[in-house]
Amino acid sequence: MQRSTTNPGTTERQRRRDAAGFDMPGVRPLIGLVEPRAALFLLTPAMAALLLLSIFPFVYSLVLSLHRWNLSNRAQGWSFVGLANYVRILTGDPFFWSAMEVTVVFLVVTIALEFVLGLGIAVLVSQETRALGAIQTIIILPMMITPVVVGLIWRFMYNPDRGVINEILGAVGLPGPLWLGSARTGLLSVVIADVWEWTPFMALIMLAALQSLPREPLEAAIVDGASRRQAFVSIVLPLIRPAIMVALLLRGIDAFKTFDLIYVLTQGGPGTSTQVLSLYTYKWGFKFFEMGYAAALAYVMVLIVDLAATFGIRALDRSGNG
Amino acid sequence: MEVLGRGGRIEQAIRRVAIGLTLSAFLGPIVLIVLTSFKTRVAALESSPFALFQPTLTNYVHIFAEYSFAHFAKNSLIASLASTLIALALGSLAAYGLARYRFRGRGGLAYWILSLRMAPAIASVIPLFIMLRQVHLIDNLAGLILVYIGANLPLVIWMMKGFFEDLPVDMEESALIDGASRLGACVRIALPLVAPGLAATAILTFIFTWNEFLFALILTGRNAQTLPVAVTLFVRETGIDWGYMTAAASLMMLPMVICTLFVRRGLTRGLTLGAIK
Numbered sequence: 001m002q003r004s005t006t007n008p009g010t011t012e013r014q015r016r017r018d019a020a021g022f023d024m025p026g027v028r029p030l031i032g033l034v035e036p037r038a039a040l041f042l043l044t045p046a047m048a049a050l051l052l053l054s055i056f057p058f059v060y061s062l063v064l065s066l067h068r069w070n071l072s073n074r075a076q077g078w079s080f081v082g083l084a085n086y087v088r089i090l091t092g093d094p095f096f097w098s099a100m101e102v103t104v105v106f107l108v109v110t111i112a113l114e115f116v117l118g119l120g121i122a123v124l125v126s127q128e129t130r131a132l133g134a135i136q137t138i139i140i141l142p143m144m145i146t147p148v149v150v151g152l153i154w155r156f157m158y159n160p161d162r163g164v165i166n167e168i169l170g171a172v173g174l175p176g177p178l179w180l181g182s183a184r185t186g187l188l189s190v191v192i193a194d195v196w197e198w199t200p201f202m203a204l205i206m207l208a209a210l211q212s213l214p215r216e217p218l219e220a221a222i223v224d225g226a227s228r229r230q231a232f233v234s235i236v237l238p239l240i241r242p243a244i245m246v247a248l249l250l251r252g253i254d255a256f257k258t259f260d261l262i263y264v265l266t267q268g269g270p271g272t273s274t275q276v277l278s279l280y281t282y283k284w285g286f287k288f289f290e291m292g293y294a295a296a297l298a299y300v301m302v303l304i305v306d307l308a309a310t311f312g313i314r315a316l317d318r319s320g321n322g
Numbered sequence: 323m324e325v326l327g328r329g330g331r332i333e334q335a336i337r338r339v340a341i342g343l344t345l346s347a348f349l350g351p352i353v354l355i356v357l358t359s360f361k362t363r364v365a366a367l368e369s370s371p372f373a374l375f376q377p378t379l380t381n382y383v384h385i386f387a388e389y390s391f392a393h394f395a396k397n398s399l400i401a402s403l404a405s406t407l408i409a410l411a412l413g414s415l416a417a418y419g420l421a422r423y424r425f426r427g428r429g430g431l432a433y434w435i436l437s438l439r440m441a442p443a444i445a446s447v448i449p450l451f452i453m454l455r456q457v458h459l460i461d462n463l464a465g466l467i468l469v470y471i472g473a474n475l476p477l478v479i480w481m482m483k484g485f486f487e488d489l490p491v492d493m494e495e496s497a498l499i500d501g502a503s504r505l506g507a508c509v510r511i512a513l514p515l516v517a518p519g520l521a522a523t524a525i526l527t528f529i530f531t532w533n534e535f536l537f538a539l540i541l542t543g544r545n546a547q548t549l550p551v552a553v554t555l556f557v558r559e560t561g562i563d564w565g566y567m568t569a570a571a572s573l574m575m576l577p578m579v580i581c582t583l584f585v586r587r588g589l590t591r592g593l594t595l596g597a598i599k
Binding site for chain 2: 064071154259
């Protein structure tokens, strides 16, 4: 956006601009000058809203996490417990660690599958020139419809009795598992639904990256006799690396926070086989009403997301893409 | 990617088949739900999903008559539209400030806004629940709208900041030199030029709000409840009545499908918060 001052087309404007900047009080060029007051004026309404609706709640929640407070017990007020909630989470709460394990397994498996499938679909589709718009629209539908509805769709299809999935398995002579009803297949079922919902996200980003590739290096490689596979691995993949990292980072953070889908599919069950951290925190807050402990659990999650985002963004900056 | 060659005729045929399979994998479940919504409750559960059936509108009639679908739809619509419009107004001004002015801490502020977008919703809903309870705004649409404004602002600011930064600065400068106020330069010159970006941001924000579940689940009861929460209650009240459920799901999907048709261009940018354009 930096304009060259020597560009002949802008000399007149430049002259007037400079003149205006010095001669007319209150009128200054937009770029390059420190204008805290103008910026403040534009930013204040939004910042006030964020202060009230985001910052204050986060500070409040931090304070709350240092207390014990059961909302359902009217007689009991806040009692300060220091770091006791955090100590208990990290050392005395096996359910936290089991939720952490479920979350990590869910995250790693879904992201890996979504990435591989998404990249595959993007490559497949990008070679198609006709109807690309229509194809793209259909592909992104699963992630645009309400996540709760996605959950209900899959619950319907997983139904062991006359559900469409077991109908199909039965037609080819395979025994249908219980899907959501069994601790052995519960997490797998949730993973499949999530992959259906979010592979489109990966595909969309990979497709955008593939379409913005410069033609020259690829053409040069092909002229030099590289096979299509070689060209893809040694030229295309490195070029779309920043996009891949953005997609993995954003999807990873979202998968870490997953709530809606699992709430509708299994509520964390059977047992605790699909109980992810969001759901576990929700239970402490809004089933047991232990607000202090729930706030501490939530803060652990905030911290993890924050670390992941910080390292992720730094890695992106290093790879040369802001 | 066509540079890599489009392959021979056989390869092209294989690719077409693969694309067809992919599309049906994504579209199939949606079609199944819509078809099921036209079946009677008995046919929905007891016959094979592939059997022919006599279509009926009973499910749709029932969710309006017995489950006040219209009430929840109205809540969803009001909450989504109001919070989208307000977040868009506040967020666009802030985005313009971030895009056009240099001041200390600008980069830090922008990243900090971004980090709000990434924070887990479960972490903000706990204090918001307590705060809204204090001011008696639980199960109140105004309270929900307020919360959604806060949740949508970071996205709006980041998307609009990108659109403003793409705009050449000359026209606003001319306006300023000709004596327009800063707000005038933003509203009358820059805003019309980013109208497509504004529309994409609005649609995307609307989609996210329409689909939002966790805040609505915790902050509303029957009075201000939105569709995503209401539809999960259908499940509990009736066992699962798949006829009603699929009818409600189909009606909820409809606006999202329409929005998708209009937002495809701005989508990548919105979903990656401007990292990929």
